[in-house]
Amino acid sequence: MKPRPLPSLYRSIGRAAGRWTVAHLLFAAVLAGAVAVRVAAARGYPALLWGGDSFGYLDAANKFRPHIGRPSGYSVFLAGLRPFEDFQAVVLAQAVLGVATGVMVYALVWRMARRAWPRRIWLPGLLAAPASVPVLYDANLIHAEHMLLADSLFTFLLVAAVTVVLWGERTPWWAGALAGLLTSFAALTRLTGLPMLALIVLALVLRWSGWRRTIASVAAAVVTFAVPFVAYMNWFEEHWGGFAITKADNVWLYGRTVDFADCAKLDPPPELVVMCPKPPSDPRIAPAFRALWTQDSPFVYIPGGIYGDEGNEKAGEFADLAIKKQFGDFVGVIVRDTLRAFETGREPYPTPWTEENTRFPVGEAWSDEQQLLAEAYGAHGRATVVEPRAAWIRAYHDRWFTPGPMLAGLLVVGLAGVLIRLRPRSRWGAAVLLPWSMGAALVVIPAATADFDYRYLPPAVPFACLAAALALIPGAARTRRPAAEPPESGNSDEPQEPGKPDGVRDAADKGAKSISL
Structure with a gap:
């Protein structure tokens, strides 16, 4: 085959780059602003903020042993960053997790919208970029990234699991295995993640890909979920004498x-x-x-x-x-x-001081116990407020967050998207059902098993945004008819147009493939 002339190759590369830029230009601006907000937050609050659970997490990380009363996946995360000997490395890592969560929301919505509108290169970004805005700009999520708490890591792991399951039109066994592993890590970070395995398995079954592929992906998810749990329980038994996750489950x-x-x-x-x-x-x-x-x-x-x-x-x-x-x-x-989660205002619940702890503080608080724990871990452990930069992020927090009615609205849109897809051809709405059910579960589970706390609400925001955005995509969960399915060894995720033989695509389809994420 005769090689293409270099000028022609350069023009093709230039056109592809131009199309890619057009497709993602809006999100590039959104992402730049999200990074800028986090830089401003880090200048005002350069160190981590401490909450009531921070002592237990950090003590377990310093001693590298499971906490007796709660799962210690976050302590393992802190232990992994301990070689830096600097709390600012934790601030940076959690900010990266927060940005990555928003990027995954954008990428998943964009990919599904691109399948629905293959000829409109600009349209997927107009839906996907706004869907990522609450995730990237919500001050409550940014505050969680500054806390010495497990919330940002927990949210990232669950969003990653959903992204893996929904990324392709089919879910191969290795994707099921990765989703199970990510969900297991999330559950070992916060026990609220434990029921999420059932939602992952349900989505894998509803997104039916044939007996062998579906059974393989479900089995892989269950096994990779169980293995870290068994390992953790063995570790817990070595230190506390019981094959369990905690000694305070009741x-x-x-x-x-x-x-x-x-x-x-x-x-x-x-x-x-x-x-x-x-x-x-x-x-x-x-x-x-x-x-x-x-x-x-x-x-x-x-x-x-x-x-x-x-x-x-x-x-x-x-x-x-x-x-x-x-x-x-x-x-x-x-x-x-x-229902308290969807109210307009916020009351001082469960106590005035715990509600205040979900906001950027005006002053600093420090104790001898914090000092000893922080010194054992690394530098910059003391909570620091740098004015007047801190005042800016406090003012930002007062305005830019996801209010309760908006969270409710996103979940209602997602639920509507599930209901209108309850048919076999749409795989029973699994593409919308998975993020919607996770978002709803993250609101309901704490209210059912522990108590309401405003701290538990921000992790539900990415899933509510995902569900609402996917609900607006026509045919986002549509599956092809069995007769039109390519062999399982095929790599294409895009449906063939009616009347075309397999493997034949027009120029617009080729361009679409060149910019797919």
Whole structure:
């Protein structure tokens, strides 16, 4: 075959580069602004901000052992960055995770929109770039990147798992394996990720790719999810003497039940009377927080405290009794706290100081315990506020975030997209159902298993944006008829046009392929 002349080759490369630039120009501007906001935030708050769970995470990272009360995937992440001996490396890493999350949202929406509109190179970007804006500019997500907490890592891992599952029209076994692995890491970072495996498996089944391919991808996802869990539980057993994830798995659910439990109705056995809720000594504190972390807690009187075996056992027995005998009340608090996520304003819940901790602070707070933990890890551990730059990011936080009604609206659009795709040809709406169900689960699960906290809402934003954007793409979940499917060894993800033989494409299709992500 005669080689193409160099001028012709250069023109082809130039045209492809031009088309690629046109396709992604809007997102390039969005991405540049998102990076600039994070640079401004880092100048105002160059070090990490500490929350209530930060002590446990950092202590586990310094000692490289699992925390007794919560999964320690984030501590492993911190331990991986420990060779830098600088907390600013953690700030940078979490900012990169936040930006990468937004890029994945854009890339996935753009790719599906490109399939739906193969001849309109500019149109996918007009949908995908706005879909990424809440993820890249939400001040609550940017604040989470500055916290010594697991939220930004958790969000990134789950969005990556969804991206892997939905990237191609078919999901090969290795993609199922990667999705299972990412979901496992997310669940070992926060236990809220544990039910997400069921949503991944459901999406793999609904996106049916034939018996062999579907079974292989589901099996791979389950195996790669289980292997890190087994390894972690063995690690936990070495340090704490139990083959488990934590020694407080029942404690959090107990905290949920004290919000409605009435011992006059429950009539608990004598050994569980100690778990009955006490009258509040401070009405500003939510019942779950009061029952776990204050002097009103029953764990003060139980040997081993909140992380002891006896306390965990009694918490489980009391929670089980309360849910069985007051199931209607249990459902009521779940509905109440789920709807709280969609309200316009924010109340000081579960306590005034925990709600304040979800915002960039005006001043610095530091203790001897923080000093000792920080010195063991690296430099720049003390929370630092640099004015007047910090004032700018605080003002930004007051204006640029995803309000509750907007989150509700995104989820409603996503749900509508699922419902109109409930048919076999659209794979039962799996492409929209997966991100929508994850977003909804991230709102409901904390309200059902622990307590409402504004900190738990930002991770739902990327999934709500994904679901709403994919719902607007016509045929985003459309599958080809079995007779038109190429052999499994084929690499093309694009459907053939009717009336054309396999392998024949027009010039517009070739151009589309040259800029696909």
